[in-house]
Amino acid sequence: MTTLNKINYLLHLADNALIIGHRCSEWCGHGPVLEQDIAISNIALDYIGQARNFYQYAAEIINSENDPSLGFVLPATEDSLAYLRDTPDFKNNLIVELPNGDWAVTTLRLFLFSTYQFYLYNQLVNDADTQLSAIAEKSLKEVTYHLRWSGDWVIRLGDGTEESKLKIEKAIEYLWPYTGEMFINNDDSISSDWNKKLSSIFHDATLTIPAKSWMQEGGLKGIHTEHLGYILAEMQYLQRAYPNSEW
Amino acid sequence: MNADNKNTRISEEATIDAVWAILKTINDPEIPVLSITDLGVIRNVGIQNQTDSSEPIITITITPTYSGCPAMDLISVQIKMAMIAAGFHQTKIEQALSPAWTTDWITENGKQQLKAYGIAPPVGKSFDNAYLEDLAIECPQCNSKNTTLISAFGSTACKALFKCNDCKEPFDYFKCH
Numbered sequence: 001m002t003t004l005n006k007i008n009y010l011l012h013l014a015d016n017a018l019i020i021g022h023r024c025s026e027w028c029g030h031g032p033v034l035e036q037d038i039a040i041s042n043i044a045l046d047y048i049g050q051a052r053n054f055y056q057y058a059a060e061i062i063n064s065e066n067d068p069s070l071g072f073v074l075p076a077t078e079d080s081l082a083y084l085r086d087t088p089d090f091k092n093n094l095i096v097e098l099p100n101g102d103w104a105v106t107t108l109r110l111f112l113f114s115t116y117q118f119y120l121y122n123q124l125v126n127d128a129d130t131q132l133s134a135i136a137e138k139s140l141k142e143v144t145y146h147l148r149w150s151g152d153w154v155i156r157l158g159d160g161t162e163e164s165k166l167k168i169e170k171a172i173e174y175l176w177p178y179t180g181e182m183f184i185n186n187d188d189s190i191s192s193d194w195n196k197k198l199s200s201i202f203h204d205a206t207l208t209i210p211a212k213s214w215m216q217e218g219g220l221k222g223i224h225t226e227h228l229g230y231i232l233a234e235m236q237y238l239q240r241a242y243p244n245s246e247w
Numbered sequence: 248m249n250a251d252n253k254n255t256r257i258s259e260e261a262t263i264d265a266v267w268a269i270l271k272t273i274n275d276p277e278i279p280v281l282s283i284t285d286l287g288v289i290r291n292v293g294i295q296n297q298t299d300s301s302e303p304i305i306t307i308t309i310t311p312t313y314s315g316c317p318a319m320d321l322i323s324v325q326i327k328m329a330m331i332a333a334g335f336h337q338t339k340i341e342q343a344l345s346p347a348w349t350t351d352w353i354t355e356n357g358k359q360q361l362k363a364y365g366i367a368p369p370v371g372k373s374f375d376n377a378y379l380e381d382l383a384i385e386c387p388q389c390n391s392k393n394t395t396l397i398s399a400f401g402s403t404a405c406k407a408l409f410k411c412n413d414c415k416e417p418f419d420y421f422k423c424h
């Protein structure tokens with residue numbers, strides 16, 4: 001892997017964690033009940049922490065290269081990478097930037113994505129890069145909780161009332177075309193493990209897995225939905241308006 | 248080994264012991280009864296003597312409980328302040344992510360402190376695959392095991408919320424991690 005590829009891969013992992021963390025944080029103060037509001041805010045915090053670890057590591061590599069032609073603000077910091085890159089620079093999967101919608105969309109998206117992360121991190125734990133494997137090891141413990149929590153919600157909504165089932169079925173229809181992008185550039189074992197987990201949870205939830213269909217993609221190349229720009233506008237406003245401001 | 252080397256080693260050991268004693272007095276900002284040494288977040292204390300016989304550099308390695316734990320920055324500041332107050336001006340704090348922190352590193356003393364504070368200490372070892380719902384968590388108030396999970400996430404990421412069906416009190420459980 002070239003150094004630039006390595007930096008871009010770390011940014012991809014960081015952007016995914018940051019954007020899904022931001023989406024989860026939007027529920028803070030708006031959760032359906034206090035306990036679930038606290039749960040999803042804690043999950044957001046885990047993700048922002050993971051993003052920080054990946055950004056810090058990417059910044060360390062960018063600074064040791066010290067090459068302006070790579071296109072990064074120098075010196076790079078976790079803040080410059082999160083707050084001073086534009087929409088086309090972000091390399092997150094499209095699924096994490098989609099709006100929260102209702103509780104069904106939010107919890108199903110978290111289930112689909114954290115299941116993918118669970119198997120990906122399981123693989124990265126054995127990466128030859130010890131810093132990457134250390135971050136994966138740390139993140140894996142947290143993602144295990146996210147997966148359980150969101151999987152429980154999928155079952156509860158799917159195997160719940162007529163209305164909850166209708167809502168989660170709509171959520172499946174909405175999110176499904178964004179699931180294929182997670183497996184681009186990844187080993188087949190990740191998608192087969194993901195499918196197995198999905199089958200088992202959907203079975204308990206009395207839900208049907210959609211048929212194979214056309215899949216959205218573009219996030220890895222910086223081609224995003226219209227939603228990412230709005231997230232960045234809100235998230236980056238302070239650093240852009242008041243450069244280098246600190247708490 | 249000559250006498251000089253031996254003396255240096257003894258004084259290094261004494262310095263490291265002194266640093267551990269300082270760290271013992273610093274409490275976790277979110278669970279103020281628990282010292283950071285009982286919490287198990289201090290991984291190492293190292294000492295590096297300077298050739299020009301100026302003050303040695305003390306390196307303290309800490310590990311976060313959770314990636315996004317907001318207490319880590321505050322803990323680092325508290326360590327630096329306590330070290331300065333004790334006369335150590337050259338303290339470096341390093342963060343290690345691997346091996347990842349686990350509740351297995353909370354000391355016995357730490358577990359007792361948690362319970363006395365009203366937080367049920369972690370039961371079993373980390374990476375036990377048991378679901379929270381299936382655990383018999385003891386109420387820290389009345390010791391009843393007739394308790395129910397309310398939420399897998401409590402007031403902080405490291406805790407879950409339970410209620411006691413006997414004394415009716417809700418309480419935090421420090422999750423195995």
Ligand SMILES: [Zn+2]
Binds near residue numbers: 412416
């Ligand atoms: Zn009780």
